[in-house]
Amino acid sequence: MDYKKTKAANSTITRDVNAFSKEGNIYEVINVLAKRANQVGVDLKTELNQKLEEFATSSDSLEEVFENREQIEISKFYERLPKPVLIASKEWEDGEIYFRNPSNDVKVETEREKESND
Numbered sequence: 001m002d003y004k005k006t007k008a009a010n011s012t013i014t015r016d017v018n019a020f021s022k023e024g025n026i027y028e029v030i031n032v033l034a035k036r037a038n039q040v041g042v043d044l045k046t047e048l049n050q051k052l053e054e055f056a057t058s059s060d061s062l063e064e065v066f067e068n069r070e071q072i073e074i075s076k077f078y079e080r081l082p083k084p085v086l087i088a089s090k091e092w093e094d095g096e097i098y099f100r101n102p103s104n105d106v107k108v109e110t111e112r113e114k115e116s117n118d
Contacts, residue, residue, distance in 0.1 A: 003081060004081065006087050006090060007090060008086045008090035009082060009090075010080070010086075019093070020092065028101065032099045033088045033092060034088075036088040036092075036097055037087070040088060041084040048078050
């Protein structure tokens with residue numbers, strides 16, 4: 001996903017907890033959001049590191065450190081992006097996150113088996 005084009009807010013906003021818990025357990029929803037935020041954070045970090053590798057020099061000494069304008073602009077751009085939690089929350093609101101709980105799937109299957117045996 002292209003996180004640069006996300007419509008998520010850049011700052012923290014107050015949210016209605018009931019809106020997040022439409023699917024059931026609010027703690028389960030928060031867990032899903034936390035895992036998605038971790039995925040987004042890792043993706044952004046690897047993308048940033050790949051872009052900054054272009055500017056890496058093989059010998060770094062204190063005398064040779066200099067400011068690279070492009071490197072600074074890239075870093076500032078990524079700092080201005082919404083935080084991963086805000087991106088995950090926006091994805092949840094838009095219905096872009098799919099999750100399932102394997103323990104719930106087992107319960108449904110056992111109920112179906114009971115119904116078919118009757």
